[in-house]
Amino acid sequence: MKLNFMTQTAPGANVLRLKRLGIDTHHEAVVYMRADCEVCRSEGFEALAQVKVSLGPRSIIATVNMVRGDILALDEAGLSESAWKALGAAEGELVAVSHPEPLVSLAHIRRKVYGHALNDREMLEVIEDVAGERLSDVALSAFVTACAGDGLTEHEVVALTRAMIAAGERLEWGSRDVVDKHCVGGLPGNRTTLIVVPIVAAFGLTIPKTSSRAITSPAGTADTMEVLAPVDLSITEMRHVVHLEGGCIAWGGAVKLSPADDILIRIERALDIDTEGQLVASVLSKKTAAGSSHVVIDIPVGPTAKVRTREAAQQLATLLGRVGRQVGLTVTIEVTDGTQPVGQGIGPALEARDVMQVLRNEPDAPADLRERALLLAGRVLEFSAKVPRGMGVGLARTILEDGRALRKFEAICEAQGGMRLPPSAAHTWEMTAEFPGTVGQIDNRKLARIAKLAGAPHDKAAGVDFLAPIGTKVEAGQPLFRVHAESPGELEYALGYLKSAGDIIRIDER
């Protein structure tokens, strides 16, 4: 075929002047244009169209929102804040708006939606466009949904893991063994990382820990750590902390070790779904990108935890191990009890309080949190050639009890930008037992939901203090849990749910 173009776009015909509207759409890039502007008319754009917006050498794909009012002049365009930043725009600069090349990754997503497996190259092209913020929320949601449940083959999970590693930065730590730990969430208050990292670093291993913020839970480790020290470290800052102290607890999203993962997690959060394949790819890509060679993964199991049965835990453990091997990671799995929350606090500040009690060896520190942390720290220490199998937990206990762990944690906080005090919430409300009895069962999901509705993790001080573990004998009127909120509206919202939620803590009558 031979093509003769009989028309050519006049240079500058599709140019608009930028006006900062300051609209925050989160990650989605949106361009605001007058429906009656020259560009829309000559290019035939309509609302929701995907367009290419270019500013000098940079360009992004954005969704069109038409403006019919007078917040924009005919020759002006606005951008969502994320698009503004991605283009490095300034007030009054000129942008060119044009039809984008059709994205090949959209065709791959369609294939995935129809149940076809993607190969390595296709998965890489999808993840590059995710990381490059070229896909709309509708397309991202379709991809996340198509991968949910058992939507990904093992090969696809490996491909997804590799693609996520390739689409982000990767740290190198020389020839040393680099260790890590990870917990497959779902257990409120399970904040062992803040105890494991200082123990392991105090022993002398390198543990450059990056943690995520909450996906569907009231707090991620990064949310809790942020209460005590800055976690938004750049790669340079993270390197500095690890070289100084042997370990760190940073937010993976700030380090941008896996920017695609952070974007997919935002969609999963909006849908309130976690998917096994993406979970495995998320965890292993971040460990590999952080330069780790060995990792202990904690899978809590319980009827209302993220993983509900031993069989499901075993299936997940197998996938983590197999995919880990294929991307060059040694993985140790620890399946733990997930029948109730760990410690007392659920929510960033409340969990941080529990952690500090353990590190300070306070007598009323939550024993369950301490013992879980020692078990995991012990397994990590056993990656060292100097620590015989079975000796790790005892060694971890010594490092905690003699104060080395606390000093190391304080030093890490200082290196990350300075230790700070957790805030406390202005509004609280207590749920009390209606009759005497024994606590028989806990609905972790509902407890977590209440903490979220109360404002966690966005409001650091919000959450739930869980006061009655399974087996506790309670009197009528004795507090079972306490809801903390920073605003009256959120407390009311949480209590509104409470009214309709049914049993959260089951009391068996005597």
Next chain:
Amino acid sequence: MKLNFMTQTAPGANVLRLKRLGIDTHHEAVVYMRADCEVCRSEGFEALAQVKVSLGPRSIIATVNMVRGDILALDEAGLSESAWKALGAAEGELVAVSHPEPLVSLAHIRRKVYGHALNDREMLEVIEDVAGERLSDVALSAFVTACAGDGLTEHEVVALTRAMIAAGERLEWGSRDVVDKHCVGGLPGNRTTLIVVPIVAAFGLTIPKTSSRAITSPAGTADTMEVLAPVDLSITEMRHVVHLEGGCIAWGGAVKLSPADDILIRIERALDIDTEGQLVASVLSKKTAAGSSHVVIDIPVGPTAKVRTREAAQQLATLLGRVGRQVGLTVTIEVTDGTQPVGQGIGPALEARDVMQVLRNEPDAPADLRERALLLAGRVLEFSAKVPRGMGVGLARTILEDGRALRKFEAICEAQGGMRLPPSAAHTWEMTAEFPGTVGQIDNRKLARIAKLAGAPHDKAAGVDFLAPIGTKVEAGQPLFRVHAESPGELEYALGYLKSAGDIIRIDER
């Protein structure tokens, strides 16, 4: 459990004054608020949060976009245009913004994403929230994706069909048999409806036809009809036209017979996917809601048509028939040839031109379009007790050839608001044969794609004139097809794709 609220929101604390920003986000309801406003601070809202916006007795669920600039004062809120209309808002009115009740339909969508089948009640709750515009684009995309491929059981398709009927209006036509026809798209230029309806109505049957706009094709029947007459009829107007003429060709979206379907179709269009279950539910819900009792469904089959094999057509036919029976519709299926475009034009105005040539019995009218229309009209006529089986096609031909069909079509156009002339495009470009030979194969999808990139269906005059059906003997330099565009930018965009698309029309050398 007993609840004692220790706090209460002061009345009026979460109230903002409306300012019209005029931002068109398509269907998605968005509320724009200052990040530092009293409401965001006291309620803890953040970007992308779902909130309830109330104005007097009306309320909607909207997505929050934060505004940091000065387009809004601290006590002001903006709304997307669709939200503005849904609330019936006026400048300066006060809205209350609060946390919404958690949507139960989101939990159903999650279950569907994880591969569970939804029951009748769950499907109804989802579709009610779709129709009520209470779901975000991310949630809608997850639902569409989870239903794609073979994501729906037959029972779910029946439930979806019934839910779509329940969520919209429903027409009644007394005791008469009401007939209809439908084509399962995918075949460019296949505009038989505009010929079938006047033939059937001229015979005296009732055929209140509602058609869709294009989903992933360059023109839907409603897009083509709109070139010749208004199609945005209200139910009252549609009733009037049908009582007057016995038939109409209206846009189903304007009639709102299935508002949920229209919203789901928008998401399918953004993803460029069609799903079998939703297709069946979409077709049958609209026929039932339009009051039809008998329907002929045309399924064109070809390697690049929507349905590619006889087996797939058979599967779809079976599902249409079975689901039809369960919702009370008599369905006749006609599987037809879908190896190449029908007629010459692809795109609204070009297809309208072909239709008029057939209705006027012009000697160079596309014979393939005429014969297909007569076949389908014949099958529809055979629903009448007065027309013996096998006699329908001959009867249809008589009604076309004696001019009754043309007169009826003109009368329908007048009743719908007045007949008009199709526009023609300012910019055209011809693809010619590089060497002599015989046309061997046509890639319908690529032809359709070019018509879409050239601007169809949004630009009515845009599209492709297809000049060389399979078997045509061509000389070097002879035109194979002609691209029509209303703007230079769009012509260029279409030709840009053409360059990289590979063979569209295969010429076999002599």
